Amino acid sequence: MTDxxxxxxxxxxxxxxxxxxxxxxxxxxxxxxxxxxxCTPFFGFDALRDPEAFKHDHRARHGLDIRIVDYTEDxxxxxxxxxxxxxxxxxxxxxxxxxxxxRARSLLETMHATFVITGEVVGQRPMSQRRSIMRAxxxxxxxxxxxxxxxxxxxxxETLPERLGVVERNAxxxxxxxxxxxxxxRALDYGMDEDTIPTPAGGCLLTDEQISRKVRGTFDRCSxxxxxxxxxxxxxxxxxxxxxxxxxxxxARDDGENQVISTFTDPGNVFLKMVDVSGPLCVIRGKVSxxxxxxxxxxxxxxxxxxxxxGHAAEYGADPADMTxxxxxxxxxxxxxxxxxx
Numbered sequence: 560m561t562d563x564x565x566x567x568x569x570x571x572x573x574x575x576x577x578x579x580x581x582x583x584x585x586x587x588x589x590x591x592x593x594x595x596x597x598c599t600p601f602f603g604f605d606a607l608r609d610p611e612a613f614k615h616d617h618r619a620r621h622g623l624d625i626r627i628v629d630y631t632e633d634x635x636x637x638x639x640x641x642x643x644x645x646x647x648x649x650x651x652x653x654x655x656x657x658x659x660x661x662r663a664r665s666l667l668e669t670m671h672a673t674f675v676i677t678g679e680v681v682g683q684r685p686m687s688q689r690r691s692i693m694r695a696x697x698x699x700x701x702x703x704x705x706x707x708x709x710x711x712x713x714x715x716x717e718t719l720p721e722r723l724g725v726v727e728r729n730a731x732x733x734x735x736x737x738x739x740x741x742x743x744x745r746a747l748d749y750g751m752d753e754d755t756i757p758t759p760a761g762g763c764l765l766t767d768e769q770i771s772r773k774v775r776g777t778f779d780r781c782s783x784x785x786x787x788x789x790x791x792x793x794x795x796x797x798x799x800x801x802x803x804x805x806x807x808x809x810x811a812r813d814d815g816e817n818q819v820i821s822t823f824t825d826p827g828n829v830f831l832k833m834v835d836v837s838g839p840l841c842v843i844r845g846k847v848s849x850x851x852x853x854x855x856x857x858x859x860x861x862x863x864x865x866x867x868x869x870g871h872a873a874e875y876g877a878d879p880a881d882m883t884x885x886x887x888x889x890x891x892x893x894x895x896x897x898x899x900x901x
Contacts, residue, residue: 565725567591567672568707569663572625576742576757577678577710579621583749584709585676588727593670594623597630597659600791601764607631608822620755631788633658638778639785648771650763653692660700674705674720681711681735690715710734710742764795773799773901780805789825793844796820800858800899806845807901808855810862816840821879831855831875834885838863843875849886856888858896 568585572578572594582592596613598606606613610627617625637658641651663675679688693715697706704719712718712731721728734741746756764770773794777786793799793807797816800808811817817840821830831841831852841859843851856873871890876882 565673565720565723567593567670568674568676568720569666569670569672570594571659571663571675571677572596572623573678574617574757575678576739576746577680577683579623579678579757580742580745580749581676581678581709582623584731585726588730590726592676593672594625595628595663595666596625597628597662599629599631599634600788600795601634601770602762603627604795608819628662630659630662631791633662635785635787635791638774646766648766648768649774650765650771652763653696655763657696657700660696660702660706664701673725674707674718675702676707676709678710679708681708681714683735683737707731770794776901787825789823789828789844792823792825793842797839798862799901800855800896801901802843802851802854802899803846806843806847806851808841808843808851808858808899810841810858811839824878829875829877830879830882831859831873832879832882833860833863834872834874836864836871840879842879852886853888854891854899856886857891858899860888860890861893861896 566589568590570578570582570592572582574596578594582594585592596603596606598604600607606627607629614625614627617623634655637651637654638649641654643651643653646652660675667673667675679693681690681693682688693708697703700706707718707720707726708715710732711734712721713728713733714735717728720726743756747753765774774791777790777794781790793809796809796819797812798810800810802808809820811820820840820842823842827844829843829847831843832838839859839862841855843855845851852875859873860871872885872887874882874885876884
């Protein structure tokens, strides 16, 4: 084949071993692979938070020049009413995979690629990797014939890249089932260190019961509209409190969460922390009334060094590094704080 486009593909890259192996298989056949890393508040959050650092890390560890795709808005639309329903909690696994593949398909032309690959293995996951579901995903994503799964390709019908000779079918693999012995053996063949072989990619927070309950509540509060990314970020971090029907307070639980919450600088968010006393950083999203500010300050004081005194001052503002307003508030009891928890 002489057209270089035909020798270029896009890969759904999760950072786990299977997607790395899928890329290595195609690279070994001389195909240029562009890895796409999809991220939302519920998976791939580190990439969402600091894309450049994330790309540098994966380039250093795996030699891959990944492209980060913010998939949050796509996922929000899916969560409203997933065609294939939810898993045990609020995880729309099948619709999410279809949506990612649709997004990849939309990028084929601009990235001068002709097909898409994934690290999927037939029978590895009971919900989304059954043979019948994998066929449905291929069809509904619009990638019929141009979705290649290199790790199990010889267990599946031949794809267009194979028929055209862009990819050599006999050099693809025929793995199936939930075992990982073969993948680890092949990883060692590729020169990966046994101690640093990536584990399966990190899970989605929507499979967590508590996170799912918070997200469902966020969708209910935003109905009939849809929540935005800023709303969903409030569901994944810290202690969450409802100050009224439309106002949320999140309180950091440790220094790491203080740092993450300090990045939630979306329009309308107000930060709050204690004056001259160490304690958590808090963020309010919604109605910033005097009553809500006092309640938020009381919760903030409850989890800081001021809990042994009857009252204290908290400072607040739109910039966590430059809070110019202050408010006095009593320290709220633990029992009252529990009544506000989402």
